[in-house]
Amino acid sequence: MAESDPLSEIEFLARSPNRIEVLAALAEGPHTRRELAAAVDVSQPTLGRILRDLSERKWVEKGDGDDYRATATGRLVATGMTDLRDRLATETELREVIEWLPTESIDVDLTRFSGATITTPTQTRPNAPIQRMLELLRETDHALLLSHAFNEQKLRLIHDRTVDGDLTTRGVFGEEAIDAIAATPELRDVLADILAAEDAEIRVSADEIPVAVEVTDDRTHLLLRNDEGIVRASLDTADPAVREWAERIHERYWQGGRPVTTADLDG
Structure with missing residues (x-):
């Protein structure tokens, strides 16, 4: 030829x-x-x-x-x-959410996200990404949490499950997230109960946290926000390489953070 x-x-x-x-x-x-x-x-x-x-x-x-x-x-x-x-x-799968995916902080090949569950807001379910996050937290026994923000629904769900002894969790959050909770009396009491729970540990990071990621029993979940902090989508996968990355970045901020104490909650 x-x-x-x-x-x-x-x-x-x-x-x-x-x-x-x-x-x-x-x-x-x-x-x-x-x-x-x-x-x-x-x-x-x-x-x-x-x-x-x-x-x-x-x-x-x-x-x-x-x-x-x-x-x-x-x-x-x-x-x-x-x-x-x-x-x-x-x-093709990631095209609709790639602009909100913090790729500079994800040191794993993007092909590992093939087949991931992508959840975006709809007209009938504008809060769909948050609901997907809560769904995964309801189904797990163990969770690693890392985020610069603390969603109220998530806070209350973690409270109910940790206080009842149904969830073991280690969370790292930005200082602004903890300050916002401390400034709200009813949420301050919720977090205080979480800190008192036997299987819950919460730390605060002085460094900027670039991703909102959760590792549950079966899935690694990322909450994707735009530059204004508005949630635009969520992405979750069972891929082991993504899970290893999420565990590494969580451990990095966990080691660099300090435990949240009741003193942090004084209004």
């Missing part, structure tokens, strides 16, 4: 998702035509054309028997294309 440039080869694969699927399947191991047709769900005539096109590029070859397999360059191309496809799929 005539020599081609890389963009033309990308276009060749992108025009037919089946080409990518066949190449990816063969990169994983040898397949017969029957196995390929079943795995990719294409007809034999279509599969024949795909194998011919891939063979012309020396990306696949026929083995001694009925098997087809990917060549070394075929495996190279398959890895690159499937990686690009996965990255673009993640980008």
